[in-house]
Amino acid sequence: MNTVALRPAAPADSEFCFQLHKAAMGDYVAAVWGWDDEDQRAYHESGFDPDRWQVITVDGADAGILVVEYRATEVYLARIELHPHHQGRGIGAQLIQSLIDTAARRSQHLILDVLVINTRAQAFYQQHGFREVARHGENNRKIRMRSTHRQTNE
Secondary structure, X not given: OOOEEEEEOOHHHHHXXXXXHHHHHHHHHHHHOOOOHHHHHHHHHHHOOOOOEEEEEEOOXXXXXXXXXXXXXXXXXXXXXXXXXXXOOOHHHHHHHHHHHHHHHOOOEEEEEEEOOOHHHHHHHHHOOEEEEEEEOHHHOEEEEEEOOOOOOO
């Protein structure tokens, strides 16, 4: 069993996070927008916020990134990326279940967005109780999904 943990990101993690994004999401980004290293690096640098980002570690080694926003009415999973070498090993499932549990304790839904072309991720989220609630973005390239697990008196 892998030991999965989270640690706060640091400014020095910026390059790791960029390279991770390229490895985990590069093919999808290229298919939708085209991958231009310079443009993607500028986009990364404008969005990288070590105060909000967490690095996912597996057995002490950096393996991914997690960005979660705790909003007034929902928990928003802004980003979860695992290096391809760590995918398919239950790590993402463990993290998603923890976030679903956190949202349920808050009597909120866990919300996320996924690219329409990322059918693997869509299937993963559906297996964990997420359902499509909307499509948005340029040409509806993104699917908004919501966890159906919520502890309330609705």
